[in-house]
Amino acid sequence: MTRWFPDGMPQPLADSEAVAWWEAAAEHRLVVQRCTDCAHTRLPPAPICPECRSDGSEWHEVSGRGEIYSYTVVHRPIALDQQVPFVIAVVALEGAGGVRMISNIVDADPDELSIGLALEVAWEDMSDDLAIPRFRIVR
């Protein structure tokens, strides 16, 4: 079980809408919310489709592949014992209808990063109930 970040990292905060997303994550399933009326996809989860205002939605599992939409190399730690620098990225998810998410890129030299680079999910089990989807470069 690979760990990249310490336990002291901020824990996810979720309203009742988002709990199911983290439950899927705990099973290493990366999902986006999809409107059952117009198929528009969204993340984070929300009660209403912003395109057709339908309140019908389902979870759509994506491949876990994607690419860098933007990124920053952060040189200040957030938690004690955290290794710096670390990378925060906006990841455009494949097969997710254009949905992006914030995540980290792990096992990468900051100098090799560039926008458009292909990524794949790398799950970090923080505990039995909490897995965080981070990403690594497809090599």
Add this chain to the structure above:
Amino acid sequence: MTEPARRAHLVGVGETRYTKWGKIGDVTEHALACEAIKKAVADAGLSMDDVDGLASFAEDRNEAIFLAAEFGLPELRFANMVWMPGGGGTCAAVSNASMAVETGQAEVVVVYRSLCQGQYFRFGQGGPPRAAPPADAPPPTVQPASSMMLASIGFTMPYGLLNAAAAYALPTRRHMHLYGTTTEQLGMIAVTFREHASRNPRAVMGSRPMTLEDHQKAPMIADPHRLFDCCLESDGACAVVVTTAERARDLAKRPVEVLSSAQGTPKGYAFGPFSNANIADEIYATGGCESMAKRLYARAGVGPADIDVAQIYDHFTGCVLMQLEDYGFCKRGEGGPFVESGALAWQGGSLPTNTHGGSLSEAYIHGLNHVVEGVRSLRGESTSQVEDAEVCLVTAGACVPSSALILGRR
């Protein structure tokens, strides 16, 4: 249209000392707010008994109802807080005060902002310092979010996206990718504002000159943001007095008219890149202010070419650059060459900007000091005065739901 006699004018400005964060510990944050409010009211030639409205923004800890009681205001007829988060609401607070006086809800409204970051927490760190979890701490898990804001950042915090320097690096990095914007161009913004601060006795960094080389050698915080791309973290307070044209006529200082004001949040923007990875591609690498800027100009009956001086919210250099494009001073993607040309300089620049030094070099008072400087620059009182300035653009925090003002003297 508002009848001319009730048109909103800015008639008084005031501020306390500005310091590095944590240096004001001898008075409370609300006492500091009171000091700035008193000075602004005195600057206008008004009495505290004339004040019947208070307006603020950014989840102000210093509630208007308590300030009104402390001051013994005869009656608080208008108390208002803006929804735009953080510094995005600065100009909206002035806008709301303006609407209050223009509609007769109140006669004299003071907009105020006081920050003692040492007494609470440093914004730059994105919250209280985190301690190591105790050895017997329960394993990390999902925690309940008690507000929409927390639910929103709940999807970004686990990745360590907690401070603004990292959040606004994301659109800036993409801007560099799309248009070839360089770190030297970002540095030009910081160096220019520092030069302006050198003449401003209030500026926290007034006696600390900076060259482009200094900027390039500064430690990296969140790539591409080096230390000097990030605004100061400050303690201090300032205030602006808003009243009607009729009332403004016989006050102490030359009144400055609010030619137009606007708030703006694009579709799907929410809190902007701080917590939203899904901002539309067309506006991701922008300040998010373009459509608001068009409304703002139209209402004032002016365009970018008519702006004599600008006070642009500068939490980060990249956000300034993207705003320059949003507000039409150059084409999209051309902000880099525009600032490189020296456009923002007090003397010789086509758009003298942040003549007080801005949040990068005067102080970070959530941008209300930019409104104060906007007033001074139209009164002829700036320490980097633009000759014969008649129209000033003031913007609030960009890359979040934002607001802006066009001020004028006629």
